[in-house]
Amino acid sequence: MTSSTSRRTVLAAALVAAAGAGTASAAGPAAAAPAVPPETAPPGPAPEGGVPPVTAPLVDNRFFRTYTDWRCGTAAGTRAVAGRRPGLEIATPAGTTDHTDPHTGTTATWEYATWTSPLHRSTVPATEVIASWNAHTPAGTWIQAELAGRYSDGTGTPWYVMGRWAFGDTDIRRASVDDQTDGRSTVWTDTLAVDDPASGLRLTAYRLRLTLHRTPGTRLTPTVHRFGAMASDIPDRFTVPAAPPAVTRELAVPRYSQNVHVGEYPEYDNGGEAWCSPTSSQMITEYWGRVPTAEDLAWVKPGIADPQVCHAARHTFDYQYEGCGNWPFNAAYAATYRDMNAVVTRLGSLTDVERLIAVGIPVITSQSFLATELTGAGYGTSGHLMTVIGFTADGDVVANDPASPDNEAVRRVYRRREWENIWLRTKRYDANGKVRGGTGGVCYIFWPVRPAPGQRRVLRSLGLE
Numbered sequence: 001m002t003s004s005t006s007r008r009t010v011l012a013a014a015l016v017a018a019a020g021a022g023t024a025s026a027a028g029p030a031a032a033a034p035a036v037p038p039e040t041a042p043p044g045p046a047p048e049g050g051v052p053p054v055t056a057p058l059v060d061n062r063f064f065r066t067y068t069d070w071r072c073g074t075a076a077g078t079r080a081v082a083g084r085r086p087g088l089e090i091a092t093p094a095g096t097t098d099h100t101d102p103h104t105g106t107t108a109t110w111e112y113a114t115w116t117s118p119l120h121r122s123t124v125p126a127t128e129v130i131a132s133w134n135a136h137t138p139a140g141t142w143i144q145a146e147l148a149g150r151y152s153d154g155t156g157t158p159w160y161v162m163g164r165w166a167f168g169d170t171d172i173r174r175a176s177v178d179d180q181t182d183g184r185s186t187v188w189t190d191t192l193a194v195d196d197p198a199s200g201l202r203l204t205a206y207r208l209r210l211t212l213h214r215t216p217g218t219r220l221t222p223t224v225h226r227f228g229a230m231a232s233d234i235p236d237r238f239t240v241p242a243a244p245p246a247v248t249r250e251l252a253v254p255r256y257s258q259n260v261h262v263g264e265y266p267e268y269d270n271g272g273e274a275w276c277s278p279t280s281s282q283m284i285t286e287y288w289g290r291v292p293t294a295e296d297l298a299w300v301k302p303g304i305a306d307p308q309v310c311h312a313a314r315h316t317f318d319y320q321y322e323g324c325g326n327w328p329f330n331a332a333y334a335a336t337y338r339d340m341n342a343v344v345t346r347l348g349s350l351t352d353v354e355r356l357i358a359v360g361i362p363v364i365t366s367q368s369f370l371a372t373e374l375t376g377a378g379y380g381t382s383g384h385l386m387t388v389i390g391f392t393a394d395g396d397v398v399a400n401d402p403a404s405p406d407n408e409a410v411r412r413v414y415r416r417r418e419w420e421n422i423w424l425r426t427k428r429y430d431a432n433g434k435v436r437g438g439t440g441g442v443c444y445i446f447w448p449v450r451p452a453p454g455q456r457r458v459l460r461s462l463g464l465e
Contacts, residue, residue: 058235059346060122061463063228064208070115077113078212081223085339085449087136088115090212090221099213103173103319110142110213117208117227125152125202126231129192130442131162132328132344133210134226134335140215141222142166142174145328147192147229150205151184159209160187163328167336171215173319176326189318190327190344203231226335230345234440240349240424242417245395247354251362253287253389255410258402260305261313268313269323276385277325278312279402280364281334283387284446285312287362290337306407325383327366331444339449343464346441350397350420352462353388356445359454363388364444369422370431375415379403380431383439391416 064070070080070088077094081087093111100107122129131147144164149157161177180187184201185194194201208227214220258279261271269275285291292311299314300307316333318326331342347353353363364387371380381403389411390398397419404410422428425438445464447455459465 058124058232058348059463060124060126060231061228061343061345062120062122062231063226063343063465064117065226065228065465072118074116075114078115078210085225087223087225088210088212088227089223090214093214096216097213099172101172103175108171109216111216112211112213114212115210119150119205119207121205122203122231124231124233125204127194127197127202127233129203129206129229129231130190130327130344131192131208131227131229132331132342133163133165133224133228134332134340134342135165135222135224136336137166137168137222138220139168140171140218140220142172142213143222143224144211144213145227146209146211148207148209149185149192149203152200152202152204157185157192157203158182160192162187162192163190163326165329165332167315167333169314169317174317174329175320176318178320189321190329197233197236202233206231226341226343228343230343232346232440234346234426236426238425238427238429240421242420243349243351243354245354245391245416246351247358247391248393249357250390250392250398251287251357251360253362253387253400254283255400255407256283256306256309256402257404257407257410258309259405260407261309264304265310265313268310268317271310271313273403274323274325275309275313276402277327277330277364278316278333279309280385280387280400281316281330281444281446282309282312283400283402284362284364284444285334285337285340288337288340288446288448290334290340325385327442327444330364331446334444334446340446341449342444342446344442344444345462345464347443347462348441349424350416354391355458355461357388357390359452359458361445361447361451361455361458364446365423366439366442367419367423368428368436368438370429373422374418376412377401377403377414382430382436385444 067082067086078088079091081089090113094113096109097112098109145162146159147162148159160180165174176189212222256279258275264271292308297307300310313324316324316329327344331344334342366385368383387400389400395416397414399412400410401412424441426440428436428438430436
């Protein structure tokens with residue numbers, strides 16, 4: 001089963017080919033890169049309570065979210081807002097701009113304001129960077145998220161658009177942006193990747209930029225509560241070290257099958273196997289007690305089972321990717337619910353997942369595998385999302401797998417060693433014996449704005465606050 005992974009499959013194949021050949025991809029159109037000055041920012045805070053940062057050698061997370069964070073950036077028409085949940089809003093617009101939506105052909109004028117982060121030096125010189133954000137975008141508003149990186153040779157990337165986002169789909173069509181490359185790195189839907197990791201070139205630092213838009217002459221504003229990125233350098237590997245089991249617990253997560261929706265809403269990629277990501281996202285938002293209202297679901301055709309899954313599919317659909325599998329869009333959707341945080345990151349081992357499960361936080365994981373590689377799955381996939389909800393006494397993985405015939409069948413138990421390897425590896429063989437890529441531990445993590453103390457400690461130790 002796949003979540004419309006054709007472009008992500010292209011990314012995986014391109015990176016494997018580049019690593020093997022040692023040559024960079026051809027350059028395409030790209031904006032001129034701004035100078036990225038040297039920076040002296042210290043690394044992130046040390047974890048509390050002596051908990052080892054298991055992922056520190058491979059993954060760096062930096063998310064801007066506090067009032068101080070928003071005040072430290074460079075503002076042009078934006079303001080930091082304090083309070084129960086700090087954020088960034090439009091104060092006095094910096095100007096107006098005409099935007100032609102490539103998916104509707106409509107040109108509209110918008111007021112805009114911008115915020116640019118300080119330069120962040122990654123603790124991990126990275127081959128990939130994935131941005132994600134949490135924002136409230138009422139009708140008449142939208143945001144654009146961008147990233148500009150610095151290479152290990154001191155040169156810089158252009159400003160890359162990492163997503164144009166609105167919860168609704170009447171002002172703009174939320175979308176990723178294709179054909180962004182400088183010949184050394186490329187944006188593949190939601191992932192900025194170095195074209196030739198074998199060359200040793202890495203992304204060592206980056207800035208983030210937000211552009212907030214609103215209907216001219218109004219007092220509307222988007223509010224961004226969290227914006228950041230995960231930078232990583234996962235070693236090429238077909239197999240990964242085994243982590244000994246340490247936790248026995250299962251969380252009570254709602255069960256939804258994507259296959260119940262086969263053929264529904266062709267405009268949102270036709271349900272079924274294309275909806276693994278929004279189905280997983282909906283399961284976890286409901287685990288945290290966040291559900292759409294009857295008014296939210298009024299647009300869904302009468303008689304459809306689990307209309308909230310259709311709702312998630314509509315509001316995660318990427319009109320450029322032409323599917324619901326855009327990783328940051330799923331995190332952004334989850335964070336539209338009251339007091340929810342959501343990020344895209346990587347974890348380093350099943351030990352990390354166990355630590356989260358132990359404190360009551362489920363994890364949505366992305367993986368690719370042949371049918372013979374995961375006993376009991378009954379299918380193979382070039383890309384699929386499922387939710388880890390627990391571990392058995394033997395250490396096997398308890399997953400809510402949306403690629404199931406009905407809701408009752410969603411709960412699965414998968415062999416620990418098989419599941420661990422297909423999730424964490426970066427290389428695999430497809431059914432034709434060709435080398436393809438794996439996700440290297442990509443996952444979504446959703447949690448409340450005010451987690452319990454034990455949850456906060458574990459999240460902090462993983463670089464997530």
